[in-house]
Amino acid sequence: MTAPILETPRIRIPRLGLGTWPMRGAEAQQAVEGALAMGYRHLDTAAMYGNEEAVGAGIAGSGLRRSDVFVTTKVWWTELAPDALRASAEASLKRLGLRHADLILVHWPARDMDLPATLGALARLRQDGLARAVGVSNFPAGLLEHAVALGIAPIAALQVEAHVNLWQDRLASLCRRHDVALIAYAPTAKGQVGDDPVMRAIAVKHAATPVQVALAWLLAQDGVVAIPKSASPQRQRENLAAAALRLDGEDIAAIARLPKDRRLVNPDFAPDWAA
Ligand SMILES: NC(=O)c1ccc[n+]([C@@H]2O[C@H](COP(=O)([O-])OP(=O)(O)OC[C@H]3O[C@@H](n4cnc5c(N)ncnc54)[C@H](OP(=O)(O)O)[C@@H]3O)[C@@H](O)[C@H]2O)c1
Numbered sequence: 023m024t025a026p027i028l029e030t031p032r033i034r035i036p037r038l039g040l041g042t043w044p045m046r047g048a049e050a051q052q053a054v055e056g057a058l059a060m061g062y063r064h065l066d067t068a069a070m071y072g073n074e075e076a077v078g079a080g081i082a083g084s085g086l087r088r089s090d091v092f093v094t095t096k097v098w099w100t101e102l103a104p105d106a107l108r109a110s111a112e113a114s115l116k117r118l119g120l121r122h123a124d125l126i127l128v129h130w131p132a133r134d135m136d137l138p139a140t141l142g143a144l145a146r147l148r149q150d151g152l153a154r155a156v157g158v159s160n161f162p163a164g165l166l167e168h169a170v171a172l173g174i175a176p177i178a179a180l181q182v183e184a185h186v187n188l189w190q191d192r193l194a195s196l197c198r199r200h201d202v203a204l205i206a207y208a209p210t211a212k213g214q215v216g217d218d219p220v221m222r223a224i225a226v227k228h229a230a231t232p233v234q235v236a237l238a239w240l241l242a243q244d245g246v247v248a249i250p251k252s253a254s255p256q257r258q259r260e261n262l263a264a265a266a267l268r269l270d271g272e273d274i275a276a277i278a279r280l281p282k283d284r285r286l287v288n289p290d291f292a293p294d295w296a297a
Contacts, residue, residue, distance in 0.1 A: 024061045025265045028247055030201045032178035033125070033155045036092055037241055038265050039064030040258065041207065041251030046073045053253050054080025058091065060259055066181075066207075066249040067118070068096035068129055069110055074117035082119060093120060094181075094205075096129035096159060099291060103136070104143035111152050126153035127181055130160045131293050137165075141174035148176070155179065157202070162297045163193045170200045181205040184246070186215055186236050186277050187284035198245050206240050208286055209248035210261075220280060224273045230264070233257075237264035239277050 025038035040057045042050055042065060050073040054065060058080065067077045074095065081091055095118065101110040111126055126147050128140060147153040157179035158169060170177055180197055184206035197204040210233045215221045221232040228235065233250070240248045241264070250261045269277075285295070 023262060023266070024063055025262065026241075028203055028245065030178070030203055030245070032176050032201060033203055035125070035179070035203055035205075035247055036062075036064035037247045038062070038237070038262060039066050039092065039094075039247065039249040041249040042067045042073055042077055043071045043251060045076075045251070045253055046071070047076055049253055050076035051080045051083070053258070055083045056255050057258050058084035058086055060255070061262055062258070063090060064092040064094075064247075064249070066094045066205075068098070069101075069114050070096070070098045070129060074114055075119075078118035078120065088120070092124045093118065094125040094127065095123050096127045099128070099130040099132040099135075102128060102132050102140045104139050107140060107143040108147070111147050115152060122151055122154060124154045125157060125179055127157045127159045127179065128161075130291060131158070131165055132291075133293075137169060138172055138174055141169060141172060145175040157181070159207075160293065162293050162295050163190065163196050164297045165293065166193070166202070167196060170202070177202055179203040179205050179247075181207055183208045183285060183287050184240065185209050185211045186218075186221065186239055186280055187211055187282060188286070189282045194243065194246070203245055203247055204243075205247045205249060207249055209240050210236050210250050211284070212286055218280065220276050224269070224276060227273070228267060228269075230267050231260060234260060234264035234267050235269065235273070235277075237261060238267035238269050239274070241265060242269055242274065
């Protein structure tokens with residue numbers, strides 16, 4: 023099976039992709055090749071993951087046409103000055119063995135970044151054909167709104183942590199209003215959703231797993247894409263199959279009542295999330 027596609031005026035992206043952090047080397051290559059063989063068509067990597075060569079080798083080994091695979095990479099927050107951003111994107115493409123990425127994101131905002139200059143450099147990646155689409159990651163709502171309002175780069179996607187225990191309506195509705203795809207990272211809460219009795223009960227009801235319920239909940243939201251990581255073929259298959267799971271109103275209401283403020287990824291360089 024393959025995942026359904028989200029189509030917006032700025033991007034056409036499979037709604038379920040494979041996260042690749044922290045896999046490297048042979049593990050990353052095998053995970054990518056195996057995932058593509060079972061129907062994944064969207065891969066998420068980043069310069070910082072140190073696995074772009076392996077991801078590229080997995081794509082090459084799959085025998086798929088370039089146009090059949092959606093590839094995202096990211097530029098680290100220390101490289102956001104225009105020349106550095108350009109050099110980072112070019113180096114990523116070289117490591118991936120690709121002429122273009124489908125999506126290039128600013129991985130994290132930097133506190134001292136010159137936002138218009140960074141957005142200008144991002145827009146040029148698209149104009150010059152290095153990226154089909156561009157976007158940002160880990161931008162809080164206020165900063166995203168500011169970036170969109172500047173109108174310098176056509177922001178096609180925002181990648182942020184989002185799952186049944188972390189969700190911001192403000193951010194989601196901002197994305198919908200501006201046709202920004204919301205790509206949910208850590209969508210299974212790093213595999214921890216099975217600890218929750220509510221999630222386990224919903225899973226039993228659908229003869230599914232709690233992780234599948236968590237992914238189905240994200241895919242039930244308009245404009246949302248999820249990129250679960252798994253190194254295991256069995257769990258990759260389980261995650262991809264979640265795209266076919268339909269939750270009912272009762273399930274959605276029960277999940278809505280779970281706490282929505284449990285952030286798992288919060289490094290010391292993270293922005294003020296309330297900004
Ligand atoms: N933009 C950013 O700043 C940012 C930050 C973090 C992550 N990301 C991206 O998002 C991707 C996903 O996020 P994540 O890896 O942090 O979290 P995640 O995908 O929610 O969780 C991955 C963990 O869950 C386990 N898992 C996966 N499927 C499972 C299943 N069906 N049942 C039980 N356990 C399962 C995996 O173990 P196994 O491998 O053993 O299955 C792994 O330990 C990353 O790989 C990366 O590409 C981006």
